[in-house]
Amino acid sequence: MEQYSNILKYKHLGIYTQNENVVYMREDCHVCISEGFEALTRIRVSMANRSIIASLNVINSEILLPNEIGLSDAAAKKLKVKENETLYVSHLEPIESLSYVRAKIYNQKLNYNAYNQIVSDIVEGDYSNIHLSAFITACAGDRMDINEISDLTKAMIASGQQLNWNKEIVVDKHCIGGLPGNRTTPLVVAIVAAYGLTMPKTSSRAITSPAGTADTMEVLTNVTLSADEIEHVVKQEGGCFVWGGTAQLSPADDVLIKIEKALDIDSEGQLIASVLSKKAAAGSTHVVIDIPVGETAKVRSMEMAQKLQNHMETVGNSVGLNVKVVITDGSQPVGNGIGPTLEAMDILKVLKNEERAPIDLKERVVLLAGELLELSGKVASGAGRQTALQLLESGKAYEKFLAICKAQGRFTRPVLAPYKTEIRAETSGILKRIDNRKIAKLAKLSGAPQSKSAGILLNVHLNDSVEKDQLLYTLYAESQGELHYALEYKNNHNDIITII
Secondary structure, three states, rough: OHHHHEEEEEEOEEEEOOOEEEEEEEEEOOOHHHHHHOOOOOOEEEEOEEEEEEEEEEEOOOOOOOEEEEEEHHHHHHHHOOOOOOEEEEEEEEEEHHHHHHHHOOOOOOOOHHHHHHHHHHHHHOOHHHHHHHHHHHHOOOOOOOOHHHHHHHHHHHHHOOOOOOOOOOOEEEEEOOOOOOOOHHHHHHHHHOOOOOOOEEEEEOOOOOOOHHHHHHOOOOOOHHHHHHHHHHHHHHHEEEEEEHHOOHHHHHHHHHHHHOOOOOOHHHHHHHHHHHHHOOOOOEEEEEEOOOOOOOEHHHHHHHHHHHHHHHHHHOOEEEEEEEEEEOOOOOOEEEOOOHHHHHHHHOOOOOOOOOOOHHHHHHHHHHHHHHHHHOOOOOOOHHHHHHHHHHHHHHHHHHHHHHOOOOOOOOOOOEEEEEEEOOEEEEEEEOOOOHHHHHHHOOOOOOOOOOEEEEEEOOOOOOOOOOOEEEEEEOOOHHHHHHHHHHHHHHOEEOOO
């Protein structure tokens, strides 16, 4: 510790800022005055052996005393500081890696060393959301060549933990996204693990969608497992379906994704680095990537899908992954449920071979699981699909699914939300279009994924012949208020489902 005057006493304020490190001081605080700190100044906050960089927010109320300092929850967690402990604040030395970000803004090519320094500083929390936004924007719009994408991917892998399963073949899959209800992952894990392959699946929670795989699986089992618990489940059952947030795999990705979503920017280079760094860090060797293509999916043209395919396979190869890209139909939601509980119900119907199981979800799962079995080299080319179907229809995949859930701590049957309303067709005709983005927004407004049992149960699909007053979908919510809120959006958007 240096000057005594720069020491302040920590007070817990309980302010959540996602990943952003924020420090709070009174405007009449002696440190604020003597150092000339102003609001949004970036400063270093230190303890005896730890320090972070944070943005200053100035407070002019009694929430803090002049000799006290507050931190956002994210900053306090990184510093591991307790109430009344002393913190030292100082001016920030320049962040050297920002010179590389500025170079990228002017469209210069960066090498591995540059990306490695940027990613290291991001993981340390040295970048504010403004810096992160600048980096993401500088990389967007096709401004990264294939070598840069590979270098960024390698830097992101190196930034966190890397799992090693001591196996020659470890399989994984990922869907680029944009399709509501496309809950193929848990089913693929069940089929592939039932065959005897290792598939330690770490998945994300929803950021802008009505459900991520982790949200849906949380309805059925525990998904927040430690690295040791994940290892135990995978060794016992050959697979898992857990939330990846606790595993510290490619941690820079978790930070960047939140900013990308806020900006509504999908940088192709960062998308590839995001997906493949997570897979490599998780110890995967063989990965199938599903790219759905449709006018309201994330990837909207076959040209874009093929370019992504080429880059995914090239970058995968450069980081030691055997990648196979499958381009699928992204014109409408997959399955009947949209929202965690409703999607969990779809998964169980497919696994139990129920008569009312969504056939489109089953077919997509069999396709992707078949591709993964063939990619592993353990199933002959052309025989993957039939092998996957057999594992599903024999009940072996369901047995494996239940075993993994129980190994993760529990198996709980899903229960529907108490409030619902039925949306019926106002006219007869052929169902010509379902807007993926708008129906996903409607499910979110009903409360999903925070309200696990909220969402939409679809009764119709593209090209169905629809009669007037026929049930199109049922909207579920956990409160009357959320139901009305969602209905207001539905009433203002008559193009969610188009019947001609």
